[in-house]
Amino acid sequence: MARAKLVALVAELPPCTIGIEACTGAHYWARQFQAFGHSVKLMAPKLVAPYRISGKRGKNDAADAAAICEAVGRSNMRFVPVKTEEQQARLMVHRARQRYVTARTACINRIRGLLAEYGVVLPLKAEVVRREAAGKLEELPGYAMSTPDYFSPIPPE
Helix, strand or coil: CCHHHHHHHHHHCCCCEEEEECCCCHHHHHHHHHHCCCEEEEECHHHHHHHCCCCCCCCCHHHHHHHHHHHHCCCCCCCECCCCHHHHHHHHHHHHHHHHHHHHHHHHHHHHHHHHCCCCCCCCCHHHHHHHCHHHHHHCCHHHHHCHHHHCCCCCC
């Protein structure tokens, strides 16, 4: 079913409870459905999985829908609060920043490791690696010196 048709279908339903696995796009859809007066319950996929009937049917849309229907009706089910757009925007910024920090750390560790292969040992501090890595190129033998772009100083944050 196309997204536009889904919205139209849900808009025509009388207010009811809608269960959704809390995965990509779930908060957006929850807000859309709440705008039509529905009560939306988001559930972590790991909490829905035990209700999925395994066997020949396996994991498919029908099995997922049945598991969600079963899980949403359980009194002991823990639900995920629906995030506002502002909450999602803040989380997006934090996640993007964390990925940049992880990539920076990996790059610095790669440079430190490659230089250590030639006996050039730099401390863990990012600022020291930025400052001293390019200056250590003269200590590298032959072909290793021909990769200056790789060892050029990392731009400051």
